[in-house]
Amino acid sequence: MTISPEQRSAVEDLINAYALAIDDNDLESWPGFFASDCLYKIIAKENFDSGLPLGLLLCDSQGMLQDRMEAFSKLNVFGPRSWRHMLGAVHVTGSEDETITRTNFIIFETLAGKDTHILCAGEYRDIIIREDDALKFRERLCVYDTTIIPNSIVRPI
Amino acid sequence: MSETPLTWPEGNDRVPYWIYTDQENYERELEKIFYGPVWNYVGLECEIPNAGDFKRTQIGDQSIIVVRDAEGGINALVNRCAHRGVKLCEQDKGSFNEIMCPYHQWTYDLKGNLLGVPFYRGVKGNGGMPEDFSMADNGLDKLKVHVRNGGIFATMSDETPPFETYMGERILGYYDRELDGRSLKLLGHSRQRIGANWKLMLENIKDTHHASLLHVFFVTFGLFRVDNDSRVEMDDTGLHTALSSIRGKQELNDGTAQMRSFDSDLALSDPNLLDVVREFEGDQTVVMQTLWPNVILQQQSNTLATRQIVPKGPNAFELHWTFFGYEDDDEEMTTRRLRQANLMGPAGLVSLDDGQILERTQEGILAHPDEQGVVELGGRDTDDADHMVTEVALRAFYKGYRNVMGL
Ligand code: FES
Ligand SMILES: [Fe+2]
Secondary structure, three states: OOOOHHHHHHHHHHHHHHHHHHHOOOHHHHHHHEEEEEEEEEEEHHHHHOOOOOOOEEEOOHHHHHHHHHHHHHHOOOOOEEEEEEEEEEEEEEOOOOEEEEEEEEEEEEEOOOOEEEEEEEEEEEEEEEEOOEEEEEEEEEEEOOOOEEOOOOOOO | OOOOOOOOOOOOOEEEOHHHHOHHHHHHHHHHHHOOOOOEEEEEHHHOOOOOEEEEEEEOOEEEEEEEOOOOOEEEEEOOOOOOOOOOOOOOEEEOOOEEOOOOOOEEOOOOOEEEOOOOOOEOOEOOOOOOOOOHHHOOOEEEEEEEOOEEEEEOOOOOOOHHHHHOHHHHHHHHHHOOOOOEEEEEEEEEEEOOOHHHHHHHHHOHHHHHOOOHHHHHHOOOOOOOOEEEEEOOOOOOEEEEEOOOOOOOOOOHHHOOOOOOOOOOOOHHHHOOOOOOOOOOOEEEEEEOOOEEEEEEOOEEEEEEEEEOOOOOEEEEEEEEEEOOOOHHHHHHHHHHHHHOOOOOOOHHHHHHHHHHHHHHHOOOOOOEEEOOOOOOOOOOEOOOOOOHHHHHHHHHHHHHHOO
């Protein structure tokens, strides 16, 4: 099955817009990137490779995304920081109805008054569908290679 | 830095800050605690279910291989070739039939015995090992291992008391409540590095009242709060603690009214996260055990986990989380555990606050080794409490710590 250049570029736009929203700390818009029936999971490569299901963060409904967003923005306690997602080229397969992508990422984190460090490096494994005439993530797995997370992950990645 | 007087203030209600920052004290801790007469947690049996399965872990600064042998026994071996010291195993986990060092190919069996040395008899009459070289004396360093209901512990000292004596009856009761002999099902791992002294992690769990103040998520949903029915219990040494609590309601009372972070209006959009079912005897919804010196064994609602504390010098530690359920869990229960795992780990709805605050503690005290912290909440004694408005577990802990360290 072939994927049109239009679809390919729309998919890339979605992936870029997502990273930008998080780097801008616009968490309110985060749940909107996902389909009504969705799965978001941050999972260690160690678990992913051995078929272990544990996520570092797991949301399997719009409601859970909403609750996470509220917690990150209002309930959790952490110091000020900035994030920069660096994305690799998007690898696209699947169909127009269900586009499958893989995209490498690195996230640089800078805490107030400290050096910039790499928070984590890994790969997005996405399933993207069209819903209400917009592209949405039906599934976004963030598989991270980083064996030891420097302290904590305080936003969605 | 100026010479620190390594002394302890009078009484149980002050903790000097040098114990969190002093390099020499850290080195003494390695000798007296981690390499001394203690049972270090090194993993769960369900991580290495089959013969040949191994995992790599750490005790103090030392790398340790935990491996299941052909007879089903579990061995803990120092990860260092007996020949010239090469680190034998680099993977975090895997499976092997024997352990071979890549450098000069000395091989060991899964119990750590030396099996073979290349060119042992020489080549064309040249070289080889001396006649009196003893294979038996040149195996890997072996630790003593104790397994109880799926939990694996190891010790480097011959003076360590039997495991049951070491834990004490009361703590064992809590231990057996969670690790009750059923086979465990491994759900996965996560690991984080926190820029704080390792003891601050144990304290964080023993410090019962912070949860009501720091963790807005806990507070709001009543998962763990000062007004809950709770108990803080210690063993005779004061080093192990079990703290248990029963989930409260989302209501305004004289406890919640004093918590600035309490928000009685907050509701989850998806209540599935807190769809908790009772699965153990008794009403406790939380049991947090700190087992001296290096593990937290925890039940929070239906999420079960161990957190292994790996010290990295005085100013940092790693936290290795292992989440598990039981082999007989149905799919619904596994899903529930995985959803509730959102509370814990490096992005945990509550535990991420702890990682942040511990690093801030270290930053706050780093330049002030001569100052001291105050632990007077609930009095100055070290007796068990039937509430959690108290710092008693910290006082008891440091009484035990001073004993061990000779301070
Ligand atoms: S160092 Fe291991 S065989 Fe020589
Ligand atoms: Fe906490």
